[in-house]
Amino acid sequence: MSAHKILVIEDHKDTRELLKYNLASAGFDIAAAEDGQSGISLAEAFKPEIILLDLMMPGMDGLEVCRHLKSTPELSRIPVIMLTAKGEEIDKIVGLELGADDYVVKPFSPRELVLRIKAVLRRSGTPEPNAPKLWEREGLRIDFEAHQVDIDDEEVTLTATEFKLLTVLISGAGKVQTRDNLLDTVWDTHFEGYSRTVDTHVRRLRQKLGPYADWIETVRGVGYRFKA
Missing domain, CATH: 1.10.10.10 (Winged helix-like DNA-binding domain superfamily/Winged helix DNA-binding domain)
Incomplete structure:
Protein backbone atom coordinates (compact mmCIF):
# COMPACT_ATOMS: atom_id res chain seq x y z
CA MET A 1 0.00 0.00 0.00
CA SER A 2 1.41 3.41 -0.98
CA ALA A 3 1.96 6.03 1.70
CA HIS A 4 -0.68 8.71 2.28
CA LYS A 5 0.37 12.00 0.69
CA ILE A 6 0.42 15.06 2.95
CA LEU A 7 1.12 18.65 1.99
CA VAL A 8 2.49 20.99 4.67
CA ILE A 9 2.02 24.74 4.13
CA GLU A 10 4.01 26.50 6.87
CA ASP A 11 6.14 29.64 6.63
CA HIS A 12 8.32 29.02 9.69
CA LYS A 13 11.31 26.98 8.52
CA ASP A 14 12.05 25.17 11.80
CA THR A 15 8.40 24.16 12.23
CA ARG A 16 8.16 23.10 8.59
CA GLU A 17 11.27 20.91 8.83
CA LEU A 18 10.09 19.41 12.11
CA LEU A 19 6.73 18.55 10.56
CA LYS A 20 8.41 16.99 7.53
CA TYR A 21 10.69 14.88 9.70
CA ASN A 22 7.99 13.63 12.10
CA LEU A 23 5.43 12.89 9.41
CA ALA A 24 7.95 11.11 7.19
CA SER A 25 8.98 9.08 10.25
CA ALA A 26 5.31 8.13 10.70
CA GLY A 27 5.26 6.73 7.16
CA PHE A 28 3.65 9.58 5.22
CA ASP A 29 4.76 10.91 1.83
CA ILE A 30 5.45 14.61 2.46
CA ALA A 31 5.64 17.74 0.33
CA ALA A 32 6.08 21.20 1.86
CA ALA A 33 5.61 24.83 0.88
CA GLU A 34 6.77 27.97 2.67
CA ASP A 35 3.94 30.31 1.67
CA GLY A 36 0.31 30.24 0.61
CA GLN A 37 0.68 30.81 -3.12
CA SER A 38 3.34 28.13 -3.60
CA GLY A 39 1.25 25.86 -1.38
CA ILE A 40 -1.71 26.16 -3.75
CA SER A 41 0.50 25.43 -6.76
CA LEU A 42 1.98 22.42 -4.99
CA ALA A 43 -1.48 21.15 -4.06
CA GLU A 44 -2.40 21.14 -7.75
CA ALA A 45 0.77 19.25 -8.73
CA PHE A 46 1.25 16.92 -5.71
CA LYS A 47 -2.45 16.01 -5.27
CA PRO A 48 -2.23 15.37 -1.52
CA GLU A 49 -4.78 13.39 0.46
CA ILE A 50 -4.65 15.96 3.26
CA ILE A 51 -3.23 19.46 3.77
CA LEU A 52 -1.72 20.85 6.97
CA LEU A 53 -2.18 24.60 6.79
CA ASP A 54 -0.64 27.22 9.08
CA LEU A 55 -3.01 30.11 9.73
CA MET A 56 -0.54 32.88 10.46
CA MET A 57 1.56 33.44 7.32
CA PRO A 58 2.72 36.69 5.71
CA GLY A 59 1.16 37.65 2.41
CA MET A 60 -1.53 35.09 1.66
CA ASP A 61 -2.56 33.82 5.10
CA GLY A 62 -4.06 30.44 5.94
CA LEU A 63 -7.65 31.64 5.77
CA GLU A 64 -7.13 32.98 2.24
CA VAL A 65 -5.48 29.72 1.21
CA CYS A 66 -8.34 27.69 2.69
CA ARG A 67 -10.90 29.88 0.93
CA HIS A 68 -9.11 29.35 -2.40
CA LEU A 69 -8.80 25.58 -1.90
CA LYS A 70 -12.46 25.14 -1.05
CA SER A 71 -13.62 27.27 -4.00
CA THR A 72 -11.50 25.34 -6.54
CA PRO A 73 -13.38 22.23 -7.74
CA GLU A 74 -10.33 20.00 -8.22
CA LEU A 75 -8.97 20.91 -4.76
CA SER A 76 -12.15 21.38 -2.72
CA ARG A 77 -12.42 17.76 -1.55
CA ILE A 78 -8.92 17.65 -0.04
CA PRO A 79 -9.26 17.66 3.77
CA VAL A 80 -7.56 20.56 5.54
CA ILE A 81 -6.20 20.60 9.09
CA MET A 82 -5.36 24.09 10.32
CA LEU A 83 -2.33 24.70 12.54
CA THR A 84 -3.25 27.46 14.99
CA ALA A 85 -1.91 29.26 18.03
CA LYS A 86 -3.86 29.26 21.28
CA GLY A 87 -5.02 32.86 20.92
CA GLU A 88 -6.56 32.44 17.47
CA GLU A 89 -10.03 31.19 18.53
CA ILE A 90 -11.90 33.41 16.07
CA ASP A 91 -9.61 32.29 13.25
CA LYS A 92 -10.34 28.65 14.08
CA ILE A 93 -14.08 29.26 13.79
CA VAL A 94 -13.68 31.23 10.56
CA GLY A 95 -11.47 28.47 9.16
CA LEU A 96 -14.06 25.82 9.99
CA GLU A 97 -16.75 27.95 8.39
CA LEU A 98 -14.61 28.11 5.24
CA GLY A 99 -14.52 24.31 5.11
CA ALA A 100 -11.46 23.21 7.08
CA ASP A 101 -11.95 19.75 8.60
CA ASP A 102 -10.05 20.12 11.85
CA TYR A 103 -7.49 22.20 13.72
CA VAL A 104 -4.50 21.43 15.92
CA VAL A 105 -3.29 23.99 18.45
CA LYS A 106 0.41 24.84 18.70
CA PRO A 107 2.49 23.66 20.40
CA PHE A 108 1.39 20.09 19.67
CA SER A 109 3.06 16.72 20.07
CA PRO A 110 3.93 14.71 16.93
CA ARG A 111 1.78 11.87 18.28
CA GLU A 112 -1.27 14.14 18.65
CA LEU A 113 -0.83 15.47 15.12
CA VAL A 114 -0.53 11.96 13.62
CA LEU A 115 -3.71 10.92 15.48
CA ARG A 116 -5.60 13.94 14.10
CA ILE A 117 -4.36 13.18 10.56
CA LYS A 118 -5.40 9.53 10.80
CA ALA A 119 -8.82 10.55 12.11
CA VAL A 120 -9.41 12.88 9.16
CA LEU A 121 -8.20 10.22 6.71
CA ARG A 122 -10.70 7.77 8.24
CA ARG A 123 -13.50 10.28 7.80
CA SER A 124 -12.68 10.60 4.11
CA GLY A 125 -12.43 6.83 3.64
CA THR A 126 -14.94 4.01 4.02
CA PRO A 127 -18.58 4.68 4.97
CA GLU A 128 -20.02 3.97 8.41
CA PRO A 129 -20.87 0.26 8.97
CA ASN A 130 -24.55 1.06 9.70
CA ALA A 131 -24.97 3.39 6.74
CA PRO A 132 -26.93 2.19 3.70
CA LYS A 133 -25.15 2.27 0.33
Whole structure:
Protein backbone atom coordinates (compact mmCIF):
# COMPACT_ATOMS: atom_id res chain seq x y z
CA MET A 1 0.00 0.00 0.00
CA SER A 2 1.41 3.41 -0.98
CA ALA A 3 1.96 6.03 1.70
CA HIS A 4 -0.68 8.71 2.28
CA LYS A 5 0.37 12.00 0.69
CA ILE A 6 0.42 15.06 2.95
CA LEU A 7 1.12 18.65 1.99
CA VAL A 8 2.49 20.99 4.67
CA ILE A 9 2.02 24.74 4.13
CA GLU A 10 4.01 26.50 6.87
CA ASP A 11 6.14 29.64 6.63
CA HIS A 12 8.32 29.02 9.69
CA LYS A 13 11.31 26.98 8.52
CA ASP A 14 12.05 25.17 11.80
CA THR A 15 8.40 24.16 12.23
CA ARG A 16 8.16 23.10 8.59
CA GLU A 17 11.27 20.91 8.83
CA LEU A 18 10.09 19.41 12.11
CA LEU A 19 6.73 18.55 10.56
CA LYS A 20 8.41 16.99 7.53
CA TYR A 21 10.69 14.88 9.70
CA ASN A 22 7.99 13.63 12.10
CA LEU A 23 5.43 12.89 9.41
CA ALA A 24 7.95 11.11 7.19
CA SER A 25 8.98 9.08 10.25
CA ALA A 26 5.31 8.13 10.70
CA GLY A 27 5.26 6.73 7.16
CA PHE A 28 3.65 9.58 5.22
CA ASP A 29 4.76 10.91 1.83
CA ILE A 30 5.45 14.61 2.46
CA ALA A 31 5.64 17.74 0.33
CA ALA A 32 6.08 21.20 1.86
CA ALA A 33 5.61 24.83 0.88
CA GLU A 34 6.77 27.97 2.67
CA ASP A 35 3.94 30.31 1.67
CA GLY A 36 0.31 30.24 0.61
CA GLN A 37 0.68 30.81 -3.12
CA SER A 38 3.34 28.13 -3.60
CA GLY A 39 1.25 25.86 -1.38
CA ILE A 40 -1.71 26.16 -3.75
CA SER A 41 0.50 25.43 -6.76
CA LEU A 42 1.98 22.42 -4.99
CA ALA A 43 -1.48 21.15 -4.06
CA GLU A 44 -2.40 21.14 -7.75
CA ALA A 45 0.77 19.25 -8.73
CA PHE A 46 1.25 16.92 -5.71
CA LYS A 47 -2.45 16.01 -5.27
CA PRO A 48 -2.23 15.37 -1.52
CA GLU A 49 -4.78 13.39 0.46
CA ILE A 50 -4.65 15.96 3.26
CA ILE A 51 -3.23 19.46 3.77
CA LEU A 52 -1.72 20.85 6.97
CA LEU A 53 -2.18 24.60 6.79
CA ASP A 54 -0.64 27.22 9.08
CA LEU A 55 -3.01 30.11 9.73
CA MET A 56 -0.54 32.88 10.46
CA MET A 57 1.56 33.44 7.32
CA PRO A 58 2.72 36.69 5.71
CA GLY A 59 1.16 37.65 2.41
CA MET A 60 -1.53 35.09 1.66
CA ASP A 61 -2.56 33.82 5.10
CA GLY A 62 -4.06 30.44 5.94
CA LEU A 63 -7.65 31.64 5.77
CA GLU A 64 -7.13 32.98 2.24
CA VAL A 65 -5.48 29.72 1.21
CA CYS A 66 -8.34 27.69 2.69
CA ARG A 67 -10.90 29.88 0.93
CA HIS A 68 -9.11 29.35 -2.40
CA LEU A 69 -8.80 25.58 -1.90
CA LYS A 70 -12.46 25.14 -1.05
CA SER A 71 -13.62 27.27 -4.00
CA THR A 72 -11.50 25.34 -6.54
CA PRO A 73 -13.38 22.23 -7.74
CA GLU A 74 -10.33 20.00 -8.22
CA LEU A 75 -8.97 20.91 -4.76
CA SER A 76 -12.15 21.38 -2.72
CA ARG A 77 -12.42 17.76 -1.55
CA ILE A 78 -8.92 17.65 -0.04
CA PRO A 79 -9.26 17.66 3.77
CA VAL A 80 -7.56 20.56 5.54
CA ILE A 81 -6.20 20.60 9.09
CA MET A 82 -5.36 24.09 10.32
CA LEU A 83 -2.33 24.70 12.54
CA THR A 84 -3.25 27.46 14.99
CA ALA A 85 -1.91 29.26 18.03
CA LYS A 86 -3.86 29.26 21.28
CA GLY A 87 -5.02 32.86 20.92
CA GLU A 88 -6.56 32.44 17.47
CA GLU A 89 -10.03 31.19 18.53
CA ILE A 90 -11.90 33.41 16.07
CA ASP A 91 -9.61 32.29 13.25
CA LYS A 92 -10.34 28.65 14.08
CA ILE A 93 -14.08 29.26 13.79
CA VAL A 94 -13.68 31.23 10.56
CA GLY A 95 -11.47 28.47 9.16
CA LEU A 96 -14.06 25.82 9.99
CA GLU A 97 -16.75 27.95 8.39
CA LEU A 98 -14.61 28.11 5.24
CA GLY A 99 -14.52 24.31 5.11
CA ALA A 100 -11.46 23.21 7.08
CA ASP A 101 -11.95 19.75 8.60
CA ASP A 102 -10.05 20.12 11.85
CA TYR A 103 -7.49 22.20 13.72
CA VAL A 104 -4.50 21.43 15.92
CA VAL A 105 -3.29 23.99 18.45
CA LYS A 106 0.41 24.84 18.70
CA PRO A 107 2.49 23.66 20.40
CA PHE A 108 1.39 20.09 19.67
CA SER A 109 3.06 16.72 20.07
CA PRO A 110 3.93 14.71 16.93
CA ARG A 111 1.78 11.87 18.28
CA GLU A 112 -1.27 14.14 18.65
CA LEU A 113 -0.83 15.47 15.12
CA VAL A 114 -0.53 11.96 13.62
CA LEU A 115 -3.71 10.92 15.48
CA ARG A 116 -5.60 13.94 14.10
CA ILE A 117 -4.36 13.18 10.56
CA LYS A 118 -5.40 9.53 10.80
CA ALA A 119 -8.82 10.55 12.11
CA VAL A 120 -9.41 12.88 9.16
CA LEU A 121 -8.20 10.22 6.71
CA ARG A 122 -10.70 7.77 8.24
CA ARG A 123 -13.50 10.28 7.80
CA SER A 124 -12.68 10.60 4.11
CA GLY A 125 -12.43 6.83 3.64
CA THR A 126 -14.94 4.01 4.02
CA PRO A 127 -18.58 4.68 4.97
CA GLU A 128 -20.02 3.97 8.41
CA PRO A 129 -20.87 0.26 8.97
CA ASN A 130 -24.55 1.06 9.70
CA ALA A 131 -24.97 3.39 6.74
CA PRO A 132 -26.93 2.19 3.70
CA LYS A 133 -25.15 2.27 0.33
CA LEU A 134 -27.73 4.68 -1.04
CA TRP A 135 -30.17 6.90 0.86
CA GLU A 136 -32.95 9.01 -0.67
CA ARG A 137 -35.74 11.17 0.66
CA GLU A 138 -37.61 13.70 -1.45
CA GLY A 139 -34.89 15.72 -3.23
CA LEU A 140 -32.00 14.64 -1.01
CA ARG A 141 -29.92 11.72 -2.31
CA ILE A 142 -26.77 10.36 -0.67
CA ASP A 143 -24.44 7.79 -2.20
CA PHE A 144 -22.35 6.68 0.79
CA GLU A 145 -19.88 4.60 -1.21
CA ALA A 146 -19.18 7.40 -3.70
CA HIS A 147 -19.22 10.10 -0.97
CA GLN A 148 -21.69 12.07 -3.09
CA VAL A 149 -24.63 14.24 -2.03
CA ASP A 150 -27.25 15.49 -4.51
CA ILE A 151 -29.88 18.08 -3.66
CA ASP A 152 -32.68 18.38 -6.20
CA ASP A 153 -30.44 16.67 -8.80
CA GLU A 154 -27.51 19.06 -8.16
CA GLU A 155 -24.32 17.70 -6.56
CA VAL A 156 -23.26 19.48 -3.37
CA THR A 157 -19.64 19.28 -2.21
CA LEU A 158 -19.16 18.34 1.44
CA THR A 159 -15.86 18.16 3.28
CA ALA A 160 -14.84 14.75 4.66
CA THR A 161 -15.95 15.83 8.13
CA GLU A 162 -19.29 17.21 6.94
CA PHE A 163 -19.99 13.97 5.09
CA LYS A 164 -19.08 11.86 8.14
CA LEU A 165 -21.29 14.06 10.34
CA LEU A 166 -24.24 13.68 7.97
CA THR A 167 -23.66 9.92 7.80
CA VAL A 168 -23.69 9.56 11.58
CA LEU A 169 -26.84 11.67 11.92
CA ILE A 170 -28.71 9.75 9.21
CA SER A 171 -27.55 6.35 10.52
CA GLY A 172 -29.14 7.25 13.86
CA ALA A 173 -32.18 9.05 12.43
CA GLY A 174 -34.76 9.83 15.11
CA LYS A 175 -32.22 9.49 17.91
CA VAL A 176 -30.60 12.39 19.72
CA GLN A 177 -26.85 12.60 19.13
CA THR A 178 -25.14 14.46 21.95
CA ARG A 179 -22.20 16.71 21.15
CA ASP A 180 -19.94 14.36 23.10
CA ASN A 181 -21.14 11.37 21.07
CA LEU A 182 -20.58 13.27 17.83
CA LEU A 183 -17.09 14.20 18.97
CA ASP A 184 -16.38 10.53 19.68
CA THR A 185 -17.75 9.17 16.41
CA VAL A 186 -16.93 11.95 13.94
CA TRP A 187 -13.80 13.57 15.37
CA ASP A 188 -12.44 10.66 17.46
CA THR A 189 -11.60 13.13 20.19
CA HIS A 190 -12.49 14.33 23.68
CA PHE A 191 -10.53 17.59 23.38
CA GLU A 192 -11.87 20.42 25.51
CA GLY A 193 -13.58 23.14 23.51
CA TYR A 194 -14.50 20.93 20.55
CA SER A 195 -18.25 21.18 21.23
CA ARG A 196 -18.12 24.53 19.48
CA THR A 197 -16.53 22.76 16.51
CA VAL A 198 -19.59 20.46 16.35
CA ASP A 199 -21.93 23.45 16.26
CA THR A 200 -19.90 25.14 13.54
CA HIS A 201 -19.94 22.05 11.33
CA VAL A 202 -23.67 21.50 11.86
CA ARG A 203 -24.34 25.12 10.90
CA ARG A 204 -22.25 24.74 7.76
CA LEU A 205 -23.87 21.41 6.89
CA ARG A 206 -27.34 22.94 7.23
CA GLN A 207 -26.35 25.73 4.85
CA LYS A 208 -25.32 23.16 2.24
CA LEU A 209 -28.52 21.11 2.68
CA GLY A 210 -30.53 24.18 1.67
CA PRO A 211 -34.28 23.35 1.65
CA TYR A 212 -33.62 20.26 3.78
CA ALA A 213 -31.65 22.07 6.49
CA ASP A 214 -34.43 21.68 9.07
CA TRP A 215 -34.14 17.89 8.86
CA ILE A 216 -31.25 18.36 11.30
CA GLU A 217 -33.01 19.39 14.49
CA THR A 218 -31.37 21.08 17.46
CA VAL A 219 -32.15 19.47 20.82
CA ARG A 220 -31.44 22.39 23.10
CA GLY A 221 -28.76 21.76 25.68
CA VAL A 222 -28.10 18.24 24.38
CA GLY A 223 -27.15 17.97 20.71
CA TYR A 224 -28.75 17.20 17.36
CA ARG A 225 -31.21 14.77 15.77
CA PHE A 226 -31.94 13.89 12.15
CA LYS A 227 -35.68 13.70 11.49
CA ALA A 228 -36.84 10.10 11.18
